[in-house]
Structures are given as C-alpha cells and as structure tokens.
Amino acid sequence: MKDTTAVVTGAAGGIGAAVAHALAARGATLALLDRDAERLDATAARLRQAGHRATAYPLDVTSSTEVDTVIDAVETQLGPVERLVNAAGVLRTGTVTAFTDEDWQTTFAVNTTGVFHVSRAVVRKMTPRRRGALVTIASNAATAARMDMAAYAASKAAASMFTKCLGLESAAHGIRCNIVAPGSTDTPMLTSLWADEDAARTASVEGVPHAFRVGIPLARVASPQNVADAVLFLLSDEAAHITMHHLTVDGGAALGA
Template sequence: MSEHIPDGRGEFAGRTALVTGAGQGIGAAVAEKLADLGARVAATDRSVAGAEELARQWEARQAKEDPADRSPGSLTAYALDVTDRQAVDACVERVEDELGPLDLLVNVAGVLHTAPVAELTDEDWAHTFAVNTTGVFQVSRAVTSRMAERRRGCVVTVGSNAAGIPRTGMAAYAASKAAATMFTKCLGLELARSGVRCNIVAPGSTDTAMQRALWTGDTAPDSVLSGDLGTYRTGIPLGRIADPEDIADAVAFLASDRARHITMQELYVDGGATLR
C-alpha cells in the first residue's frame, strides 16, 4: 500500500522552505503559497523591506481568518544577496537555526537587462549571470549539501521559457536562465541517490514589475498576447498573461509529495507561447 500523500492547506505542514527573490512578483507569490500550505517559509530578498512587508501582509491576512482555517505555516523575512557567497552561507545557517532544517528551496531571484548583443555592456552581462546563474548555484550548493546529508529535500528553480527559445534583445537573460536550467538538472542527477529532487518551472510572460518594464504604450499587453512578427515572437495561445499565482501553483506541485517521482524536469507555464 502506498503511503498517504497529504493535500489541502496543511500539505507542507512541518516543512521549512527558503524562497529567494521573495520581495515581489513571482517570489512573493511562491512564498505566500507555501506558507498558506503550511510551510515555515524564509522569504529572502536583497531588499529585505519587500520581504518584511510581505510577511506583515500575510500575518494580517491570517489574523482575519477563522481559527479553523488558519494555516499552520509561517512567513519570516530575511535579507539575502544571492551573489554574496558568505551572505548565502550565513543566511542558510541562520534559517536552519531559527526555522528548522530546510526541506524546500525555491530559486526565484532574478534580474533582466535588455539590449541587442552589440549594445550589451560587460557590466549588464556580468550582473545578469551573477544573480540568475551564480546566485542559483551558490544558494543551491549551500542548501542541498545539508539536504543530501539528511537524504531528503526538493529544489525548484524558476527559470524562463526564454531559456528554450531565442529572444531578440534578451541574450544575457536567456543565456543565464538556460545555464541555471541545466545546472539544476545536473544537480538533480547528482543528488538523485540521496532522495533530493530538483526541477525547473519555466514561466512565460507573467504580470510582474519586470514584465511591465518591457511594455511600451497603451497596447503593450495586447501585443504580448498577439505576438510580434518583427521580433519573431509568437503570441500566447491561451490568450492571457500569467498571474504570479499561476507560477506559484506549479512550483507548489513540483515541491509536493504529489511529484515525488519527478526530478530533472522542466515545466513550461507560458500559456503555450513557445509552442512546446
């Protein structure tokens, strides 16, 4: 008989999660989702003010819930610059001391610098890889070395559909996300025998501050949906831009016991935009 796989609001009860880039956008949605499902969540961000506000809002929302419906989880803010190895190691140690051994890691922190390759600066290229790729490496290494010793754990890296299809003006971003994607798969292979799973969620256009910064003019959302022949972009077949919660739901599934036999996989959540 297979063991019981829990569901509902307490699905992650008793588990500890670390989410990077949790101050806004997809990272905030992921942190809230895991806390709602019962996890003790370390919501980390380079700008800790955003993570602290997220924690305050989550606690206020919980206080308004009927006691029977309140999540058994928690959401605590921590400052973390994923490009700083010493800061990463110190943060992981602090989280485990204060919240408990980490069961889940979700790599969300990311930056976007857009420009044609001929105009892309060395500084923007280096910064993109420092956060989107080296940051994933440093946090994953610090967390999974502990997970492997305990022979349990799960990593989900939030990549991008740009990692699997060329985009004009986004070479640095796409390359950095492709590197983070393959890193996560290789990590999953190395850790499989220890029972640690590693997967990727690859969003497409999602309604975040990063996405809105790309829009120009009042018709920008419509052009995202319908595509742009001049930049070789298809539209979005489902006809909508994702909400951050759509990505958080996919992350929660891959982090859950419902996905206990899934590792080294890449789940596209882009409304069919890449036609994969």
C-alpha cells in the same frame, strides 16, 4: 508541506512572493530571501498578519558568504530546510553589440551564480538527511531565442542545466531538483518593459512578427499564481517521482519548446 521549512529567494515581490503565499497556505514555515529589505519585510508582515510563519532574511544571492551565513541561520532558527525555490532574478535587455560588460555580469551573477550559491548551501544541508526538493524559476526564453534578451536567455538556460545536473547528483540522496519556466507573467519585471500597458499587453498576447515572437495561444498573460501553482506541484509529495523536469508555464507561447 505542513510544519516544514521552505526557503524562497526573490520573495519581495512577483513570482517569489506568490510562491511564498502558496507555500504558506500549505502550512510551510517560510524563510524569505531578497536584497530589497523593505519590500521583503512587507511580504513577511503580510504573511504573518494572515497567521502564517514567515521570517525575512535580506541578502544578496551573488555573495556566497552571505548565502551560507543566512542558510545556517535559517536552519538554526526555523528548522531543517526541506524545500527551496530559486526565484530571484534580474532582467537587462538590449542587443548583444550594445550590451555592457556590467549588464552581462550582473545578469549572470544573479540569475545563474545566485542559483548555484543558494542551491549548493541548501543541498549541503539536505544531503545527510536524504530528503528535500527544490525548484528553479527559469524562463521559456531559455529554450526559445528572443530579440534583445541574449543575456537573460543564456543565464536562464545555464540555471536550468545546472538544476538538472544537480538533480542527477542529488537523486541518490533523495533530493529532487526541477525547473519551472514561465513565459510572459504579470509581474514588475514584465511591466517594466511596457511603455504603454494596453498596447504592450496586446503585443505579448498577439505576438510581434518583426521581432520573430509568436503570441500566446491561450490568449492571456499568466498571473504569478499560475506559476506558483506549478512550483507547488513540483515541491509536493504528488511529484515524488519527478526530478530533472523542465515544466513550461507560458500558455503555449514557446510552442512546446
């Protein structure tokens, strides 16, 4: 990946930041996208301080106009985009009967429509060059039902199938599209659900029977780096004959679903 340009959404923290650091270590020039401008600038600054090439592009992935403008700028300023990671996401929880219209719409606007906007903009650039690879960060909730997570699970399932369909359409142009589906990962998204960190971490590992949730057979919560390693593989030349694949990284929590 040396001297190639990679776009990472949701790069201000969590899995997105871990992916950015992993790509930088492989020599990629990074375009970092996120709506949290302050944290995004901090991520870019840390990468530059470590000697890597990273530029922050604050934007809202729910705006197709902003996305198209930023991708044009990336190509002009940094070069042709050859890798994309869709890591931007939000989590709104609650029962279906109590869920608000705004929570539902925001969840899909970021987790599904945002993936569409960015993927469309980047694949339009990749197509005439007949090369490129992208990975969408989904969730094991896309294939295993979860209490209080209907909107999140549905949005990730939609993003997963969108990515597979895009992979089918783009295969003739040499573009590969894959999915990485994490389970419980030590990020702010997960820890925001924990009222008591020790008890909640134990529940994640051991399971919650009354919520119909099994534990994690490997007996630990994933690190963002665990997920980034899977992403890096699917973006790499080692995965040159893999497309439309759904790789679950959850320590066995979804029992292979």
